[in-house]
Amino acid sequence: ANKVDHLAVVEAYYGQVKATHLQWNTLIKLIKDMFTNDYGHIEYRKLKFYGNSPACIFKFFVTVNDPQKVFTWIVIGINCVCFVVIACSYVIINAVSRRSSTD
Numbered sequence: 785a786n787k788v789d790h791l792a793v794v795e796a797y798y799g800q801v802k803a804t805h806l807q808w809n810t811l812i813k814l815i816k817d818m819f820t821n822d823y824g825h826i827e828y829r830k831l832k833f834y835g836n837s838p839a840c841i842f843k844f845f846v847t848v849n850d851p852q853k854v855f856t857w858i859v860i861g862i863n864c865v866c867f868v869v870i871a872c873s874y875v876i877i878n879a880v881s882r883r884s885s886t887d
Contacts, residue, residue, distance in 0.1 A: 786851070790815065 787808070794814050795801055806814070846856050 787811070 790811055791806065794806070794811060797818055798814065801814075846853050850856070
């Protein structure tokens with residue numbers, strides 16, 4: 785979600801607040817205040833790059849409007865290129881070692 789989406793949530797929650805010129809720090813504080821015991825003990829927590837899992841696992845599954853979508857596809861692309869390079873290297877190593885063992 786971008787800042788416009790956050791502003792809409794804050795305006796809808798607080799009613800009279802004109803949130804068009806709020807800074808991120810103020811906006812985040814207002815959003816943190818929305819998480820209280822009134823909503824079943826929902827806690828405020830930041831979504832980190834690695835998602836919500838306790839292990840540091842790369843977030844491969846992103847939504848269409850995720851701001852990290854481009855970065856995710858770049859990392860997946862680099863992983864694919866590395867896999868192809870490593871696989872080709874092993875094929876070449878295998879071919880060279882077979883050829884040298886028969887000579």
